[in-house]
Amino acid sequence: GAGVSQSPSNKVTEKGKDVELRCDPISGHTALYWYRQRLGQGLEFLIYFQGNSAPDKSGLPSDRFSAERTGESVSTLTIQRTQQEDSAVYLCASSSTLLGNQPQHFGDGTRLSIL
Amino acid sequence: AQTVTQSQPEMSVQEAETVTLSCTYDTSESDYYLFWYKQPPSRQMILVIRQEAYKQQNATENRFSVNFQKAAKSFSLKISDSQLGDAAMYFCAYRYTEQGGSEKLVFGKGTKLTVNP
Numbered sequence: 452g453a454g455v456s457q458s459p460s461n462k463v464t465e466k467g468k469d470v471e472l473r474c475d476p477i478s479g480h481t482a483l484y485w486y487r488q489r490l491g492q493g494l495e496f497l498i499y500f501q502g503n504s505a506p507d508k509s510g511l512p513s514d515r516f517s518a519e520r521t522g523e524s525v526s527t528l529t530i531q532r533t534q535q536e537d538s539a540v541y542l543c544a545s546s547s548t549l550l551g552n553q554p555q556h557f558g559d560g561t562r563l564s565i566l
Numbered sequence: 567a568q569t570v571t572q573s574q575p576e577m578s579v580q581e582a583e584t585v586t587l588s589c590t591y592d593t594s595e596s597d598y599y600l601f602w603y604k605q606p607p608s609r610q611m612i613l614v615i616r617q618e619a620y621k622q623q624n625a626t627e628n629r630f631s632v633n634f635q636k637a638a639k640s641f642s643l644k645i646s647d648s649q650l651g652d653a654a655m656y657f658c659a660y661r662y663t664e665q666g667g668s669e670k671l672v673f674g675k676g677t678k679l680t681v682n683p
Contacts, residue, residue: 482669493570493657493673494611507668540609546669554601555671557611 455558476545589658
């Protein structure tokens with residue numbers, strides 16, 4: 452497809468389990484971002500990948516959160532030992548350039564519910 | 567620290583009328599970009615309009631326009647001839663590049679817009 456694709460669309464899991472969320476950016480986009488959106492809130496930055504540079508992990512809330520990206524393709528966000536506070540929509544975005552006015556294009560997000 | 571404030575949690579407008587959503591931001595940067603995103607219940611964030619800080623002219627996209635006041639650090643969105651499909655959460659966002667090259671997008675908490683028929 453032409454847009455950012457995220458899977459799964461929805462994920463329900465028990466507290467303490469690990470989850471893995473996937474993001475397929477738009478082809479050719481070098482920058483990729485993960486955000487968390489809690490119910491009724493704005494977006495919180497989690498992590499940023501730009502090409503082969505070291506990712507900016509400054510937004511990850513705890514060491515239970517990690518993310519990987521292979522080159523300029525798919526990224527996975529992993530949450531270990533999930534807690535109820537992790538329940539949120541996780542949004543992925545990609546953009547084509549580091550500088551300039553190119554906007555971020557967002558996926559539909561993964562709604563994560565921790566029981 | 568860069569912050570974005572949307573002081574109106576909810577707004578409503580009659581169909582075909584005009585509504586203005588407020589946004590202010592705090593920054594010490596001189597070069598940055600501002601965006602308005604729309605998020606309908608489908609969750610996807612859709613870019614509505616963008617503004618480069620170095621441009622004095624206010625951006626316009628069809629029925630959407632902004633009032634960018636750089637000195638006041640204000641970036642409001644005006645929606646003219648409101649349509650039922652405009653109903654959504656609207657997020658103001660500020661983008662800057664950190665010294666290390668990391669690009670950051672800071673969002674406000676959003677304004678929920680209701681369009682009444």
